[in-house]
Amino acid sequence: MASPRDGGVVILGSGLIGQSWAMLFASGGFKVKLCDIEQQQITNALENIRKEMELLEQSGALKGSLGAQEQLSLISGCSDMQKAVEGAIHIQECVPENLELKKKIFVQLDPVIDDKVVISSSSSCLLPSKLFAGLTHVKQCIVAHPVNPPYYVPLVELVPHPETDPSTVDRTHALMKKIGQTPIRIQKEIDGFALNRIQYAIISEAWRLVDEGVVSPSDLDLVMSDGLGMRYAFVGPLETMHLNAEGMLSYCDRYSESMRHVLKTFGPIPEFSGATVQKVNQAMCEKVPDDPQHLAARRKWRDQCLLRLYKLKREMPSE
Ligand code: NAI
Known part of the structure; x- marks a missing residue:
């Protein structure tokens, strides 16, 4: 756990992701300053965090070794970004995911920060070479992309700028581990990083299968939720290959030809428009109507499931 001499963390933007980061850093014992341009948003964010932490404590799911009140006392709101980063x-x-807005903030920070602090962006898809171009402190800059909801899904993709110092990556990696997240190193920048590239490959093939009338939208989702997803929560696709034969070499020997045969039949990038959107939308709305109340209730259920899965993963021995 962090001690006061470890220094504090500043979160810029107190929306959905900013609030989750604030809770995660507080769970690791760090002092957190939560900044926003909207004063009311800071007030709302602090209130959301308080309610969320109290509920988590009641259900025995609060992260870290401190109680909810101790963690809450580590988080304060702040509207003066330049003062907060001292x-x-x-x-x-x-x-928000807007290149010009993010760049403007980094340009404002560049002259006021010291040579040690790490500047980390939560960006889902903006490349570090665009975000941090021309900054004096580029060696201290990195993307740390979390997965929604970050409190229950621990993966964080660390993506350096080509000029980021290796020590920045190492320090961010260590910090993420300290707050209970699972950092991975993306060794060179690429559109979509790793998670979204894999996610979009899955969405693409799911869409084509529905588009071509091979499977209904609701059955397609079951392929993942009651099929592949069950094992992927514990074992990744490469280890799955290793286990599904007598090791990786045996898997490639046995299945590479049939995999290549199937892969050659994959179609082009879908347009995500026209009749297939109507079909998929109708099926989704039959299951979860797309009004704010139903969507919020379903997200809450999803987060409860992820919370239980997170607990199960922690309880399971690693072998
Ligand atoms: P959001 O819209 O919920 O929150 C953004 C916050 O930033 C708002 O409170 C807004 O008032 C504040 N803000 C705007 N301009 C500001 C400024 N100049 N200074 C300080 N605060 C300012 O956005 P969300 O969903 O939290 O996303 C934030 C980042 O995290 C984006 O880059 C997004 O791509 C990334 N991300 C989002 C995920 C998601 O599922 N929502 C998942 C992973 C990453």
Whole structure:
């Protein structure tokens, strides 16, 4: 757990992702300053965090070794970004996904930060070479992309700028581990990083199968939720290959030809428009009507499932 001499963390943007980061850093014992341009948003964010932490504590799912009240006392709101970053060890930017807005913030920070603090962006898909271009402190800049909801899904993709110092990557990796997340290193920048590239490959083939009338939208989702997804929560696709034969070499020997045969039949990138959108939308709305109440209730259920899965993963011995 962090001690006061470890220094504090600043979160820029107190929306959905900023609030989750604030809770995660507080669970690791770090002092957190939560900044936003909207004063009312800071007030709302602090209230959401308080309610969420109290519920988590009641259900025995609060992360870290401190109680909810102790964690809450580590988080404070702040509207003066430049003042907030004084003496911070880590700045986690969580403003909306807009390149110009993010760049403007980094350009404002560049002259006021010291040579040690890490500037980390939560961006889902903006490349570090675009986000941090021309900054004096580019060696201290990195993307740390979380997965929604970050409190229950621990993966964080670390994506350096080509000029990011290796020590920045190492420090961010260590910090993420300290707050209970699972950092991975993306060794060179690429559109979509790793998670979204894999996610989009899955969405693409799912769409084509529905589009071509091979499977209904609701059955397609079961392929993942009651099929592949069950094992992928514990064992990744490469280890699955290793286990589904007598090791990886045996798997490639046995199945590479049939895999290549199937892969050659994959169609082009879908347009995600026209009659297939209507078909998929109708099936989804029959299951979860797309009004705010039903969507919020289903998200809450999803988060409860992820919370239980997170607990199960922690309880299971690693072998
Ligand atoms: P959001 O819209 O919920 O929150 C953004 C917050 O930033 C708002 O409170 C807004 O008032 C504040 N803000 C706007 N301009 C600001 C400024 N100049 N200074 C300080 N605060 C400012 O956005 P969300 O969903 O939290 O996303 C934040 C980042 O995290 C984006 O880059 C997004 O791509 C990334 N991300 C989002 C995920 C998601 O599922 N929502 C998942 C992973 C990453």
